[in-house]
Amino acid sequence: MATPIPSHQRIVPGSVNLPPYPWPATAKDTSVDPVSIAESVTSKLNGSLSSGDFASISELFIDNGFWRDHLALSWTPRTIKTSAAIADYLSSSPTKLSSVQVDLTSEFRKPQIASFAPGGSPDVKGIAFYIKWGTSLGTGRGVARLVQEDGEWKIWTMFTCLVELKGWEEKVGARRELGVEHGKQEGRKNWRERREEEQEKGEGEVLVIGAGQSGLTIAARLKMLGVKTVVIDTNEKVGDNWRKRYHQLVLHDPVWYDHMPYLPFPEHWPVFTPKDKLAEWFEFYAKALELNIWTSTSLTSSKWNEGTKTWEVKVNKGGREERVLRPKHIVLCTGHSGKKFMPDIKGLSEGVFKGLAVHSADFAGAKQHQEGTERKRKAVVVGACNSAHDICQDYYEKGYDVTMVQRSSTCVVSNKAALKVLLAVLYEEGGPPVEDSDIWLHGWPSEVMKSIQIDLARIQREMDKDLLEGLEKAGFRTDKGVDEGGLFMKYLQRGGGYYIDVGMSQLIIDRKVKVKQGEEIEELVENGLRFKDGEVLEADEIVFATGFMNMRTQARHILGDEVADRVDDVWGWDEEGEMRGIWKGSGHPGFWFHGGNLALTRYFSRVAALQIKARLEGLGA
Amino acid sequence: MATPIPSHQRIVPGSVNLPPYPWPATAKDTSVDPVSIAESVTSKLNGSLSSGDFASISELFIDNGFWRDHLALSWTPRTIKTSAAIADYLSSSPTKLSSVQVDLTSEFRKPQIASFAPGGSPDVKGIAFYIKWGTSLGTGRGVARLVQEDGEWKIWTMFTCLVELKGWEEKVGARRELGVEHGKQEGRKNWRERREEEQEKGEGEVLVIGAGQSGLTIAARLKMLGVKTVVIDTNEKVGDNWRKRYHQLVLHDPVWYDHMPYLPFPEHWPVFTPKDKLAEWFEFYAKALELNIWTSTSLTSSKWNEGTKTWEVKVNKGGREERVLRPKHIVLCTGHSGKKFMPDIKGLSEGVFKGLAVHSADFAGAKQHQEGTERKRKAVVVGACNSAHDICQDYYEKGYDVTMVQRSSTCVVSNKAALKVLLAVLYEEGGPPVEDSDIWLHGWPSEVMKSIQIDLARIQREMDKDLLEGLEKAGFRTDKGVDEGGLFMKYLQRGGGYYIDVGMSQLIIDRKVKVKQGEEIEELVENGLRFKDGEVLEADEIVFATGFMNMRTQARHILGDEVADRVDDVWGWDEEGEMRGIWKGSGHPGFWFHGGNLALTRYFSRVAALQIKARLEGLGA
DSSP, X not given: OOOOOOGGGOOOTTOOOOOOOOXXXXXXXXXXXXXXXXXXXXXXXXXXXXXXXXXXXXXXXXXXXXXXXXXXXXXXXXXXXXXXXXXXXXXXXXXOOEEEEEOOSSTTTSOEEEEOOTTOSSOOEEEEEEEEEEOSSEEEEXXXXXXXXXXXXXXXXXXXXXXXXXXXXXXXGXXXXXXXXXXXXXXXXXXXXXXXXXXXXXXXXXXXXXXSHHHHHHHHHXXXXXXXXXXXXXXXXXXXXXXXXXXXXXXXXXXXXXXBTTBOOOTTSOSSOXXXXXXXXXXXXXXXXXXXXXXXXXXXXXXXXXXXXXXEEEEEETTTEEEEEOOSEEEEOOOTTSSBOOOOOBTTTTTOOOSEEXXXXXXXXXXXXXXXXXXXXXXXXXXXXXXHHHHHHHHHHTTOEEEEEESSOBEEEEHHHIIIIISTTTSSTTOSOHHHHHHHHHTSOHHHHHHHHHHHHXXXXXXXXXXXXXXXXXXXXXXXXXXXXXXXXXXXXXXXXXXXXXXXXXXXXXXXXXXXXXXXXXXXXXXXXXXXXXXXEEOSEXXXXXXXXXXXXXXXXXXXXXXXXXXXXXXXXXXXXXXXXXXXXXXXXXXXXXXXXXXXXXXXXXXXXXXXXXXXXXXXO | OOOOOOGGGOOOTTOXXXXXXXXXXXXXXXXXXXHHHHHHHHHHHHHHHHHTOHHHHHTTEEEEEEEEEESSSSXXXXXXXXXXXHHHHHHTOSSOOEEEEEOOSSTTTSOEEEEOOTTOSSOOEEEXXXXXXXXXXXXXXXXXXXXXXXXXXXXXXXXXXXXXXXXXOOOOGGGOOOSSXXXXXXXXXXXXHHHHHHHXXXXXXXXXXXXXXXXXXXXXXXXXXXXXXXXXXXXXXXXHHHHTSOTTOBOSSOHHHHOBTTBOOOTTSOSSOBHHHXXXXXXXXXXXXXXXXXXXXXXXXXXXXXXXXXXXXXXXXXXXXXXXXXXXXXXXXXXXXXXXXXOOOBTTTTTOOOSEEEEGGGOOOOXXXXXXXXXXXXEEEEOOSHHHHHHHHHHHHTTOEEEEEESSXXXXXXXXXXXXXXXXXTSSTTOSOHHHHHHHHHTSOHHHHHHHHHHHHHHHHHHTHHHHHHHHHTTOOBOOOGGGOHHHHHHHHTSOOEEEESSHHHHHHTTSSEEEESOOEEEEETTEEEETTSOEEEOSEEEEOOOBOOHHHHHHHHHOHHHHTTSOOOSSBOTTSOBSSSSSOOSSTTEEEOOOSHHHHHHHHHHHHHHHHHHHTTSOO
């Protein structure tokens, strides 16, 4: 029998577990002028690019250097490793990259001496700077990190991401719309009439399924690119995907990390957004960006026509009428919270259990215990990540006797450490513009990102020492994440398995909430659950905080086997460290996945929208 | 018989028509270091303030210098003129102004050589810089302008405005709310439940009447100061005050000038906001700022208790229930567009006219003329300012035969000149932060503001030369505004009388829309209007774009004679050039007026809210 993979090492099946990148040596000489070094490297790069001397480009990189590219050099996100492969890649690039410029427009962007390893041991000093660049097709930004090798400054990592397409520049700032056509226009309609018409008509080159953060962000990006888009959602109102979740839900990520494109949260916005407040923001976001969203609308059938490269999609609009849409592209945005995942437990579907048994998605909230008037109710929550913890806390605060069922282990990070260690510098009060932070973050190749996260997770565990020890003593099993990369690696490589503590851990440490650890559930019985070890846990209410189906399974549910059989698996890394199946061609023409937390959808909505636009316009994609 | 006041010189009755300020001499020597001069003047000012040597302060000013003060030195907005009066004013100030600092935090704020007279003839060079200051009660900002007199740099105008009160600092940025209380809380309610409770309860130290830009901005400012506030509005939905206005309404002011406090318009927002889009923004603004607004709610009675200094207000909430509120303060925010002003024309109330006769506030929009199927309908619009023009344009575009009735004269400014001349530099794409622009603008004493506006209006008229000549030729009478101060002076001193051209002027010039000029209406007849000159103008539809009642009249309508008899007249200047009756004590304790366009309500909502807070907290106000 093969040794089972330990829980903390579990990643999305089929994805590649890239190792951490060994830190390069620190620069010997840091009393240099970073601007002139950056200018010199950039100028050599430009020279080689313009002469087509790709061999000389490889000499600008260290042997094991990277070029991560989000659409500057090809129409799919790529991470190219080794200087030789980079030269090859550039030589075969269909777009002519040129005029790479050092970005001197702010202190944060300017070339500077940086310490790349956050743990400081080893200390890895080098030079980091933002860049701007252009091709015949568009303009973009990026970030370069240099290290010193044998006295020479070489590129360790280069990152280029496309921001705007020529001819389809976003209508913001000086290019914003006028809002009115001055001068006379016969039979003019007013803005509301035009909006209502457009919304009702639903003419779309792209159909987006789901109006959560994924659907809204991709629709907003497409709108800015001038792509006609219709979003459908089965919910009655935009925002219901959050509104209908469990009663006490408040985002575990802070406001600085959560901004949506084009409409940043204002400066009075709370650090952590309650679900209903986020739902209101979503509703307004759709209006402010003038997105065309059909609510209470479900897809009834879909068919891909290989000849015309067009979908024929039938939807039930508003529960009232059938409408046929013929988009060129479908983007599935039903997210991690689209379809519930319920474990297949004996007795569950048969209704053996006499109490309330629901998935966390259907959990309305705990009822307040009335002291003295009734016996204490018993709640069991199956699962040990964010939702499970929040629901246990809700039960506890309302006077229940609560047990959490933790089957494997959980990566726990205190709220404080999440803010001060994992997100600090990039996403904090007074931090850099969020677009700069995103470029910094996504500008790391995944292998290096893992090394960084291992450092950060070590600092975080030190900060959370008492918390983690207390949890272990109380019988709750914590883990360090994939390759000890902590929360962030768990999110990217596994899509879950963590808890950002907002108070529940102390309740476990104080034995106020009990933990049933390491046992699988055998079956539901009339008055509770029976575990494989024979123990019966009594319960009046059982909540399964067991997560949601993966996106490919959702595609199967919504679009059928014909589509799902052609698409790639979603989430986790491919061999380059790019995410699989999502924010790039899915394997099925005209079909895309988009999803993730608010921060990922903010950045990757643009990556995905630009690819779709490029295909619609025949830009060689 | 006294000579009648010409139309362009008409100002709000009882207000003071301050003359333009004669430009001071230009600085002889501008090759100086403005920062060190600013530092030197500021340091002398601080020295005198700390030693209480007020006589020496007067020497820092030119004789006819100004100190405009919005709540740094007293609890009412004031403009003090002459160095002697300034010394007196400072010596009797109840707050101890100290630590006036030159604001070096941005290029725009830093001391610099400035040309104060926009016309450039005379050229008036001096030094301008932003300041920060503190008292025992709060902190604020301001702007100082220096001129050179006999080789010495002296203060020409000083402006101080209170921004924050100590102990009640606004919860923005680093002081934003957490949004969640981490750790356990027995019986915790979620955000939505708490919001709904607060909203329903309606406990308010302040009652705001009207939920347009005035009501929303004052409620937002009060909220940031921790003052419990309830807003009532007779409309069904927030935003209806704009939504229900005429069909084609689009703001004539651009987005850069229109930002509301705390929630700036995003960078994709159109330059000119259509009314329904603004209405959506208002709805969301109320939600995002978590304002407590009761819609469909009207005031049924109100009584001021002089002993307890409290109102007893009865309202009909939602058309369903009577509720009694006991606020300490009422802020009337029903604005210029609160109650319609209909001229008292014979035949109007008797229904002699057989067609449609409505006020612009009730005008639903023109119907499209069906070519060939019906005779051309005739429309007459009474009035010659923004609304009248927009409504004429709507009628024309829908195929009507249209006549505008202009009884006096109108100050016309092309849209282009409004943007490029009147608002440029301060309110434009890529301009300074809007709070800086507001301080620059309101930092001018009104007399100097008039001199500036006279210069700008001259430039504007030059730019609009063809337009204005064309209009005059077509029989439309244009004017230059009060003392030739153009649009802005008309707005501040008269509260109307202008048109920002968005296309209608050309229709008049081309005789596509007719003008009936200079005649008063005698009566309505069955098929139209008869003028005093005997002419009968046939009409199927008549719209009275005759404006709205003044705020004091509205107070009478809503709160009765007892209140209205005690309040001051509203709008236009007092003898210092501060606006009368509004954004300061109204004359009736616990009663305030707030109103104006989006830009004025943005700035003055803070001025008013700080005064109310100071009174509630007994800070000597």
